[in-house]
Structures are given as structure tokens and as C-alpha cells.
Amino acid sequence: MTETVVPGTIGELRARVEQFYAAQMRLLDSGEAEAWADTFTEDAVFSANGRSEPTRGRSAIAAAARLTSAELGAAGRIRRHWIGMSAVEPAADGTVRVGSYALIIETEVGGSPKVLMSTTCDDVLVDDGGLRVRHRVVARDDIAS
Amino acid sequence: MTETVVPGTIGELRARVEQFYAAQMRLLDSGEAEAWADTFTEDAVFSANGRSEPTRGRSAIAAAARLTSAELGAAGRIRRHWIGMSAVEPAADGTVRVGSYALIIETEVGGSPKVLMSTTCDDVLVDDGGLRVRHRVVARDDIAS
């Protein structure tokens, strides 16, 4: 009985989500584009108000990450994606809805860190063994809604 | 027996507090002044070292939020309140004491985000069905103590 009660608590669910984001963002920030893309479902949709079209599917998500990572590497820049202030809600359909804030902190070799971007990040996560993002909407604060 | 043990764990209590802050700050940052004020008790006291007098009571808290929200909207600015590094302690009187750090990140439309303010935030939370703030003390780091 304990086994079914404990995983259902909000503490356990939040912990799983936070572990997921910690691992996911470390992969992105380390330039591990394929492993990053594998944290999305095969048919994931990644929308952003800064882009005209959503990125669709794992291989497009990997390609975008490879490109950004190469540019940052050439420029000697490191980015850190911080996800925080997450509201985690299990949905009736078995998905998990997570509404968060996100910051991108960028540091150039020999330079000072700056807050590159402040956004909201609204995810639909699915659980197929591990958590994965099926749908992500990122909205930059510097773009009028 | 499980039902009484699990909610008493620090993991569950922290999760409830974090869910509360996530929802509370999203309301403030979205300009939902009445819903924001409803996350405080009717007789809440909100002190800040940047103000000469505490704000007392839910309606004064709502009024202050409406004013700030209108000013930010007119200026095309979005603020994000990040609460973090929280130490959560249940008190003998049934309240929950939470000592946190807070950052305000402000972004102007078309501009770059800046760290507007760094503070501590010390709360007394009460639980009357949901969590609410009964007493909040915000201390800005730029004001000598």
C-alpha cells in the first residue's frame, strides 16, 4: 500500500520533475545535442514566441541544439539554463503539466555573467519509463504578448 | 497510518511550500492583484526595509499590487519574482516558517533582463485548507541593516 501512496504525493512528483530538468538542462548546456533531444518524445513540439515556427520532432530539436552549441563553442561562451518557480500538476490524462520560469545565464571566457534571457516555460511531460517533454512553450519576456 | 506519516515529512512540506510560492508569484507577476492578495490572510502584515510602514491587510496588499502592475504595464515591463534557497521549518504553533532568498528579474519589451533586486524573504505561513502568508518580511540587500 505504501508503494502506491508515496509515488502519488506531490513531493515525489516534484522531485522527479526537478531531477528531470536538472539532467535535461545539463545536457543542453554541455552541448550533448542527441542526449538532449532524447529527453523529448519522438514527436515533440517545441514552440517559442521568438521563432516563427515550432520545432517539430526529436531530430529537429537535436539539430537546433547542435547549431547553437557550435556557435557558443566558437564564441567561447557558456550558457546555463535555470528552470525555477515550477508549478507541477498531474493531469487526468496521465501527463504532467509544469509551468515554470526560466533564466539563461551566459558567461564568456574571461568575462562576467549576464542574464541573457528571462522566459516562462510551460511543459507537457509524459512518463514512458522516464519523463520526457511532449510539448514545450517558451515565451520570452522581452517580446510583447 | 501511511496517510499521517507522509504529509509530515519534510519532502511533502517543502513541496507544498514550493507549489504555493510558484502559484503566488505567478499571480503577482501576471498582475492578478486580487488573487495575489488572497494568498495572504485577511489580517496579513507585509513589512519591507524599503518602506517606512508595513502594508496591513489583504485589501491594502491588493491595492499596492494593482498600482505596481499598472505602472509596469504602462512602462512595458515584466517582472519575475524568484524565491529560492528556502529553509522550511514547521513551528510548534502549527505555522510554517520559511526563510528564503528572492530575486526580481525585470525585462522591458525589446530590452535585456536585469536583476532589479536581491532580498531575503522571511514568511510565516498558515494552513487553513491552503497555505497563506500571515507575516512577510522582505529585506533588500542594497539597504544597510
Place this chain on the structure above:
Amino acid sequence: MTETVVPGTIGELRARVEQFYAAQMRLLDSGEAEAWADTFTEDAVFSANGRSEPTRGRSAIAAAARLTSAELGAAGRIRRHWIGMSAVEPAADGTVRVGSYALIIETEVGGSPKVLMSTTCDDVLVDDGGLRVRHRVVARDDIAS
């Protein structure tokens, strides 16, 4: 049975780690050098890519904190260490490995906060009644690896 299951969950472990960091960093940022040093084991090793040699042992860790604290006090500056995006993994040897991001936010009296530093922070924690850091590696993002 419940007592053995609950503390083993990832939610409970993360909560303990987060409570530990909240308390630990509040001590450092408040200039309580001895209490800060007491959050490390007697023989702790604290490495940083910004320093040529690791700091070894609790008394050296306390001395370094006292020095920094005195300098910051004289300059009228407050630092806030934010630990976040933590991936928490219990290891087979009974230790807990935690890989995090960290930010240092510095505010001068009368000034605006700035992001002084962005780093990773990789800890080995041990549990001897309370959690303590046995080994910490801090890597600044502004120093090429």
C-alpha cells in the same frame, strides 16, 4: 515499514539536500565562518578552478570565509549564493552525489545587484547525523576548462 520506505524516496532525499544548502549558504552569506565550516567534514576538500590549490580541512575553510566576509563587510557588499538545478544521486557507498549550478549575486549598499559569478558545484555529501560536504568542486564558467 513506512519509516524505511519514505526516507529512501527521491523526494525526501532532495528535500534534505535542499534544506542543507539553504542553511549552509545562509551561514556563508551571513559571515558565520565557523558555523559554515562546520557544514563540511573535518577533512573536507574544497577545489575550485579559480584557485591553484584546494582548501583542505575545516579550519582552512573557516579562515577563507572569515577573510572574504571581512573584505565584503568593509566594502559594504552582500553576496547571495544560489544553488539550483541540482541532480541528487545516492551512491552505493552511502554518500550522496549532487551536481548543481550556482550563482553569486552581489549587491553594494545603495547599488544594484549584479551576477558576480556563474559556476557548477559538484558535491559529495556524507550523512553523520546531519549532512556535510566531504568534497566540493566549483568550476567557474568564465575560466576555460
